[in-house]
Amino acid sequence: MKILVIDDDIELCDLLREYLEQEGFTVAALHEAKDGLAAALSGDHDFLILDVMLPGCNGFDLLRQLRHFSAIPVIMLTARGDEIDRIVGLELGADDYLPKPFNPRELVARIRAIQRRGEHGSGVRPAAPGKIVADDITLDLGTRTVYQKETKVVLTAVEFSLLHALIKRIGQVITREDLAQEVLGRKLELFDRSIDVHISSLRKKLGHQLHGVERIKAIRGVGYLYARTAKVS
Structure with a gap:
């Protein structure tokens, strides 16, 4: 699976790339909203990890534009304890959120959970x-x-x-x-x-x-x- 990370924290992006690639993912990282939106809309990626705070355009604005054209799964990275950011992100179409700082193992668990497909049940x-x-x-x-x-x-x-x-x-x-x-x-x-x-x-x-x-x-x-x-x- 190809993952796109959009975050202006270059050190964090490098750490995520190293960890996620060890888990078998292919990872690309971008640090500005404009470049990130174009990449997210390209269809070259299967999953998006998106920070709320970005230079030039915040993650909410990027997600709002993205959801007009794409249903790519998105996990938003938010400030710890900022419940408003989490709710706004979900309302705009994020699949889940993760407050910073976080354990990379938790991020992987959430990525895999979102990708998991449910089984047939009863009632229909x-x-x-x-x-x-x-x-x-x-x-x-x-x-x-x-x-x-x-x-x-x-x-x-x-x-x-x-x-x-x-x-x-x-x-x-x-x-x-x-x-x-x-x-x-x-x-x-x-x-x-x-x-x-x-x-x-x-x-x-x-x-x-x-x-x-x-x-x-x-x-x-x-x-x-x-x-x-x-x-x-």
Whole structure:
């Protein structure tokens, strides 16, 4: 897998390149937003590690522009303890975040978790090999694409995995902690709103209701469920 690192900390980039290459990844590093955006849009990379603070253009602006054209998985590097940066990054389409300073092993774990593909579950019917259907939503697990009726819905890697986790257990409540483990590959931290922000994004992209029923329901103090309706087959 080819990873692009965009961070103006040259020493950190060198350390990440050395560590990630030992883990079998191919790594390129850039230090300015303009060059980084062009490289991220080139299609030459499979994953992006993006710092919030960049000269000339911050990481949020870069991510906002990137998401108009690309669903490449993104982990944002944020200042430790800056919860606002984390939430903003997730709302703009980042798949996950990692506060600085961090252990490179944790970064590798999060990269692999985002790339992991879930297995088929129950609650929906197979539409074709590698596809599952629930109401107006079709998930193609092979290409990791989603269609709402005939329209393609562009989701990030984590959003796809989250939707898959919910739909394969349609009508069942899944705790936020279980969703975090399955989708993000990690435990939720104290006051961690990652799952909630990704759920909010899914609701916006898919619509809040279907047949008068709330599509993704929040179960207060527990988690979420993808609601079963009369149209499920």
